[in-house]
Amino acid sequence: MSAEVDSLLQEAKESIEAAQNYRSELQQRLHGLNQARKQVRGSSGQAREALQRHFAELQAAAGRLLAERLAGLLAEVDGIEADSIRPLDECQNLIEHGVGQADELLREGEAALRCGLGDKEDKLGSFTNKAMHIQLDSLPEVPALVDVPCVSAQLDDSLLGLLRDRVSRHGSVSSHPPVQIEELQERPGSILVRWCKVDEDFAAADYRMQYRRSGSGGSQYEDAYIGRDCEFLVLHLDPHTDYLFRVCARGEGRTEWSPWSIPQTGYTTLAPHEWRSGTEGYILSSRKNIALRNDSTQSRCSVLYSDASTYFCGQTLTFKISAVAQMDRRDSLGVCLDTLQGDESLQRDQAVCISTNGAVFVNGKEMTNQLPAVTVGSTVTFDMELVNLLPVGNNNLSDGAGFKLRVTIGSGNREVVFDWLVEQAVDSFFFGCSFLHAGWKVLVF
Known part of the structure; x- marks a missing residue:
């Protein structure tokens, strides 16, 4: 009976644990569902606000543009009217002046005819002389209606059609970004x-x-x-x-x-690649990822190593050349297992590298394959993959190495792939560069 109770208790505990896990999973899914609902409603609200704000700005701007255009056209009408009325007013003043002179002349002529015989000759003579000076046969020119402006407004109704067409296609709403x-x-x-x-x-x-x-x-x-x-x-x-x-x-x-x-x-959990501070002949940027060879007074190359072994298999290590100087056969960029004081080049044992002339070196030996020479803007990449070999002494093993690294070096649009044999498994690597002449500048990432 006790065994049966224990079995039931165990089943009950398992059921309770399963129910707890089930509830936890459901709660997580409910949280995800709430997040999805929040995204739909939040993005919909933002889309509404963006649409309302945009079209309100368009309406205001369109109203301003129409008002400015109307004011400009009305100003043109005012200008044409003022320029056209001015000569008509001048002609009217001239005619009215002539009418006034004619009225005065008529009054003098009628008075000369009514005066007595004693004054008639003088009055008629004065009247005739005045009439000759007025030039009664000279009349001002009045422009014909076809010669004066007839102001009109030409309004193209197609604008509304064009506006309707553009507005009907203006803006869009999508359920997902493209x-x-x-x-x-x-x-x-x-x-x-x-x-x-x-x-x-x-x-x-x-x-x-x-x-x-x-x-x-x-x-x-x-x-x-x-x-x-x-x-x-x-x-x-x-x-x-x-x-x-x-x-x-x-x-x-x-x-x-x-x-x-x-x-x-x-986010990244990996520390950034940095050059080692204090190496003679090199100055570093504030982030220590850019190195400049600045001292050419030394007659020998010196290797600038990384601050730590921060390069791992499966990653891509990149060197970008931002400035170049005179080349030397000992110049190099590469990866190594360790750092040695006094090294003049990475063209040594326990290292793989590329020279600035494109030559590839493995453990100090030059390969027959060669990559393009390094120039301003060149990018050199190193990719490594660890391949485990059988233990030393196995009949299938033809060399004494314990591990093999598959190395790919890329430069320009070409790459070289080879196997680098090492004696033991390596988790991380140092990187380095060496230049003889001042002026070389390299970024590592």
Whole structure:
């Protein structure tokens, strides 16, 4: 009986635990559902506000434009009227003056006819002389109606049709942004952001990606990338800090940007790559990710190593050359297992590197394959994959190495792939560079 009770108790405990897990899962799904509902309602409210604000601004602007155009046209009418009436007023004044002279002459002539015989000759003579000076046969020219302006307004009714057509197609509402972030991949002190189109009918000409620090103390979004690529590496990020990323697109032939994608949160746990401070002949940027060879008084190369072994297999290590100088065969960029004081070049044992002339070295031996020479703007990448070999002494093992690293070095549009044999498993690597002449400048990330 006791065994049966124990079995029932065990079943009850398991059922209670299952019920608790089930309730927890349901609560998580309920939380996700609430988040989804919040996103729908919140984005709908923001869309309504954006539409109302935009069309209110359009209405106000259209009213101002129409009022300004009406005032301009009325001013044109006023100007034409004033310019046309002025000569008519002048002609009217001339005619009215002539009428006044004629009236006065008529009165004098009638008075001369009525006067007595003694004064008649003088009166008639004075009247005749005055009439000759007035030039009664000279009449002012009055313009014909066809020669004076007849002001009219020409109004094209097609404007309303054009406006109706443009307004009917102005703006759009979509349930999803046309582009979304699909992956946030952590890199040392940086995050690789990848995005893709989710609306196949949207022809994207450019993409725009922004980011900002998350949290209540977060900054404003700032542009990180604008271009045609669908990925971008955001540098100079603090490890273990949340950042928000979003992306939008601009259609072919359009000037406005699409709605922003749903922001995605990303962070990196990997410390940024840094050059080692205090190496003679080199100066570093404030973030220690840019090194400048500044001292050419020394007659030998010196290797500048990383501050720590921060490069791991499975990652991509990138060197970007931002300034060049005179080349030397000992110049090099590469990866090594350890750091040695007094090294003149990475072209040594326990290291793989590329020279500035494109030669590739493995453990100090030059390979037959060669990459393009390094120039301003060149990007050199190192990718490594760890391949385990069988233990030493196995019949299938032809060498004494314990592990094999598959190394890919890329420069320009070419790459070299080879196997690097090491005696023991390696979790992380140092990186370094060496230049003889001053002027070389390299960024690592």
